[in-house]
Amino acid sequence: MSQPGVYKQLDIDAMKNQLTLMVTDFLSQAGVGAGDILVLGCSTSEICGTAIGKGFSQAVGDMVIDTVLSLLKDGQISLAVQCCEHLNRALVVEKELALANGWEIVAAVPMPEAGGAAAAAAFRKFTDPVLVEHISASCGIDIGDTFIGMHIRHVVVPVRLAEQTLGSAHVTFAKSRPKYIGGARACYQL
Numbered sequence: 001m002s003q004p005g006v007y008k009q010l011d012i013d014a015m016k017n018q019l020t021l022m023v024t025d026f027l028s029q030a031g032v033g034a035g036d037i038l039v040l041g042c043s044t045s046e047i048c049g050t051a052i053g054k055g056f057s058q059a060v061g062d063m064v065i066d067t068v069l070s071l072l073k074d075g076q077i078s079l080a081v082q083c084c085e086h087l088n089r090a091l092v093v094e095k096e097l098a099l100a101n102g103w104e105i106v107a108a109v110p111m112p113e114a115g116g117a118a119a120a121a122a123f124r125k126f127t128d129p130v131l132v133e134h135i136s137a138s139c140g141i142d143i144g145d146t147f148i149g150m151h152i153r154h155v156v157v158p159v160r161l162a163e164q165t166l167g168s169a170h171v172t173f174a175k176s177r178p179k180y181i182g183g184a185r186a187c188y189q190l
Contacts, residue, residue, distance in 0.1 A: 010048065010167055012063050019067045022163050022171065023141065027075065030159050030175035032139050034076035039091065039137040039151045040068055041082040042118035043144030047167035052144055053084060060167070061117030064143065065125055080135055081122035082148055083108075083115040091135055091151060092119050095128040103132040118143075138176050144169040152176050 032038065043052045044060040065081065072079050080091040087108050098105055108131050110119035123129045136153040143166055149156055152174055159173040180188060 010060070012059060015047070015060070015167055016063050016067050018163065019064065019166055020071065022161060022166070022173075023068060023071050025161050025163075026139075026141065026159055026173045027071070027077075029161070030139050030173070032075070032077055032175070036139060037078045037080055037097070037135065037137040038068075038072060039080045039082060039135065039140040039148050040064075040118070041140070041142045041144070041146030041148040042116065043084075043146050043169060044117040046144030046169035049168035052146070056112045056117040058112055058117045058121065061112070061119075061121040062125075064118050065121040068141075069125065079122070080132075080137055080151065081119050082146060082151060083110045083119040083131070084146070086114040087119075087131070088133065089147075089150065090131045090133050092122040092126065092129050093132055093135070094126055095130045098130050098132050101135070103135060105130045106133055107131075140174050142172040142174070145172070149174070155179055 042064050044057045045052050045055045047060050048057050078097050080093045083090050110123050112120050135151050137151055140148045140152050142148045153176045155177050156174050157177055159175055164171055
């Protein structure tokens with residue numbers, strides 16, 4: 001279902017610069033730091049201006065993963081890349097991260113047509129990639145309304161940035177905060 005000519009109309013270098021600014025701003029505003037896990041959902045179809053799942057671009061998927069990985073590495077932030085619904089929204093993670101968190105590893109390899117171009121890129125670019133079904137990340141970036149909320153721990157809080165599109169895709173940023181418990185007599189800050 002690839003539409004190889006679609007991404008050629010896009011300025012991938014300009015999108016890389018835009019994504020860099022967006023992610024940098026998000027990491028700063030959300031207070032994301034060492035040891036955190038960021039879940040990324042990405043529809044390259046939506047970035048390219050087609051309906052989700054209707055025209056992937058591997059070049060755009062590679063750009064997104066390369067850009068996000070480079071920004072997270074220095075901050076010692078782990079990346080989990082959500083696959084599309086054809087793989088039940090499983091996530092590509094480093095095997096070391098999966099084992100450290102006790103996540104059950106599942107057997108599948110994401111492909112652009114079943115998993116998505118960004119997940120396929122992550123699987124190729126990670127050091128020792130595996131798929132897991134469920135995680136509880138501290139924050140996330142959703143490019144193209146792929147619905148990553150199921151993989152962010154409670155309570156999810158939107159982070160509003162000035163820029164909310166990449167190519168033609170709507171982009172949502174979210175962080176999490178601890179649940180407030182205890183009722184009327186509880187104290188939440190000392």
